[in-house]
Amino acid sequence: MNKPVIMWFRQDLRTRDLAALNAAASAGEVICLYILDDETPGEWKIGGAGRWWLRHSLAKLSRDVKLVLRRGRSDEVLASVIQETGASAVYFTRDYAPWSAPLELRVKSVCGKAGAACHRFGGYLLHEPESIQNGSGEPYRVYTPFSRACFATGEPRLPGAGARPVIWQGAVRSENLDDWNLAPAQPNWASQFGTTWQPGEEGARIALAKFIENGLAEYAEGRDRPDKAFTSRLSPHLHWGEISPAQCWLAIRAAMAKAGGRFDLSGEKFLREILWREFSYHILHHWPTLPELPFRREFADFPWGNDAPALQKWQQGLTGYPIVDAGMRELWATGTMHNRVRMVAASFLTKHLLISWREGAKWFWDTLVDADIASNSASWQWVAGCGADAAPYFRIFNPVLQGEKFDPDGAYVRRWVPELSDMPREYIHRPWQAPENFKAAYPAPMVEHGFARARALLALKQIKAGAA
Ligand SMILES: Cc1cc2nc3c(=O)[nH]c(=O)nc-3n(C[C@H](O)[C@H](O)[C@H](O)COP(=O)(O)OP(=O)(O)OC[C@H]3O[C@@H](n4cnc5c(N)ncnc54)[C@H](O)[C@@H]3O)c2cc1C
Structure with missing residues (x-):
């Protein structure tokens, strides 16, 4: 039997226009391998919503190509699969997370030791x-x-369509996708994601x-x-x-x-x-420390607060600002949030509540289906003012005006904050000002905008002064 080659799928869960798969398919019979590696990324292992997506995407991909599924450290699993199958080469798409460069070097070394070629492609x-x-x-x-x-x-x-891979028929151990328990543990808050998304x-x-x-x-x-x-x-x-x-x-x-x-x-x-x-x-x-450290180093000593109950209110969509709460509840229910609302919600956490962007980024990491180490870290830092090309420090979103400008009829708020569904248009983004007969079972703002703005500006100006 000819020696097979391994196509190591990572964040490239498709079959078309994929340079690594094209090259593998033209090199020999292919073992299509996906490794669930929770060890290499450490605390940045795939979050809850991402795991939901992954489960469905892998199920779809395995209908197109027979997937071998394994769990463990990617380099170690690759070493065993090469050993078990006698594979002559590994093909994969480059990944750019900070932990991937050292991993890819280890994979190269594993291949070298096993006498297999190692081919890395771009395309992400x-x-x-x-x-x-x-x-x-x-x-x-x-x-x-x-x-x-x-x-x-x-x-x-585009790399082009490429030949259809011929799947190697030799024996190789594969795990069962259902045994990976990729849905969030009870309560399964992702149970309705399928009404919004079609992964694959x-x-x-x-x-x-x-x-x-x-x-x-x-x-x-x-x-x-x-x-x-x-x-x-x-x-x-x-x-x-x-x-x-x-x-x-x-x-x-x-x-x-x-x-x-x-x-x-x-x-x-x-x-x-x-x-x-x-x-x-x-x-x-x-700047591979982007997920952990502020891009602008003068923010290293920023006096972020540590208010766990306030963080929880933000996470649950109970801040008392309808546009923020609608966004946080949309996130929980669907695994996404509109970009404009992500900016407003992130600004509220970092500037109104003075809670670190890292807390927000961690919550998004667990709850977004698109949680992405580059876009999430860069965007959170951008909003907080400590990132590359950051918004000016004095830009503090007013959640009422943002709501009135971008959700003028309140349709978005009514959808996600049903307590406010009967609120007249003029009060939908400021329900605390509504006449008594429209008062709803909805919290008062957890912090007053003018006060929060002045407090944030003071803290941010001190940083600026320190940096000068
Ligand atoms: C605090 C915060 C956190 C974010 N976290 C993520 C994240 O984890 N993953 C993620 O993919 N995006 C993130 N974004 C960026 C943006 O909100 C989403 O990419 C966008 O909402 C996705 O919706 P869409 O596909 O309909 O976007 P579209 O408007 O249709 O844009 C097309 C594509 O461009 C890219 N894109 C758009 N805006 C941005 C942006 N600001 N930064 C980087 N790429 C962008 C996305 O890949 C998107 O799919 C974040 C933004 C903020 C403010």
Whole structure:
């Protein structure tokens, strides 16, 4: 029997336009392997909502290719599978989490010791983080010049369809997906996620097509409206590699060309959002402490509070600010939250409550289906003011005005905060001012906006003064 090769699936849970799989398929009969590795990432092992997604995505992928499932440290599992099967090579897609570079080196060494070749491919990003540099050969710290440099590289290319892999029929031990217990422990708060999401490669293709059909025309104007469905909802599919950024990019370009200029503004805006994802990875790659430490070091001594009951109210959507509470409850019920509301909720935690962005990032890590070490860390730091290209420190979202501007009729709030469903429009984002007959069983604001704003500005100014 010929020696097989191993396709090690990671965050690239698809079969099309996948360079590593194409190369494996043309090298020999393929063992398609997925390893559930909770050890290598340590405290950043996949969170609860992510595990729900993973379970369904793996189930879908295993209908297209016979998947071998194993649990353990990736390098150790690869060593055993090579030994058990006599595989001659390992193919995989590069990953950019801080723990992945050392892991990939260990995998290379494992392969070397076993006499197997080790082939690593790109594709998770449009641009390798080292390939985009400023004029002095340094990484970018600011998004706009970074995005310009990306656009200047030209259009991405797809690796192409590739041959269908021929699956190796030899004996190799595989675990049972159901035994992995990937649904959250009781209470199973992810039980309704399936009404919102369709994980897997086909679900990703459908989401992209739906967006082009129904959302793209309105995207430039409407992407900030949580009460509308004008964004793509592609983030979990991109995170899990069920679709690549190049596939999305080229599909949007094709839709723009077909629409004869009508979608140009929205299309460009969407491509720029894809580049925010790239920028987050660029920053993470060059500053791998991003998930743990503030990018702007002057924030290291920021006096974050330690108010556990306040953190819990925020997590449960009981802050008394309807737009924040709607977002936190949407997150719990669906595993996602609209981007505008993520910004408002994150600003509320870090600036109104002075609770560390790390607490918020950890909660999002467990509850978001798109929880992503680069985008989550970079976005939290951006909102808190300590990140790369951060919002100016004096930008403190007013949750009432944000609600009134981006959810003007209160439809989003009414959906997620049903206690307020009968509240008249003029009070929906400030229910504490409503006349007595409209009072609802809804908490008063946990902190008054003017007071919180002044307190946050004082703390932030002290940092600025310290840094000068
Ligand atoms: C506090 C906070 C935490 C966040 N955590 C995550 C996270 O863990 N994972 C994640 O994918 N995104 C995160 N984001 C970014 C953003 O909110 C989501 O990518 C977006 O809401 C996904 O919805 P969509 O796919 O409909 O976006 P669209 O508007 O359709 O955008 C298209 C794609 O561009 C990318 N994108 C858009 N905005 C951003 C952004 N600000 N940063 C990086 N990439 C972006 C995403 O891949 C997205 O799917 C976070 C934002 C904030 C403010």
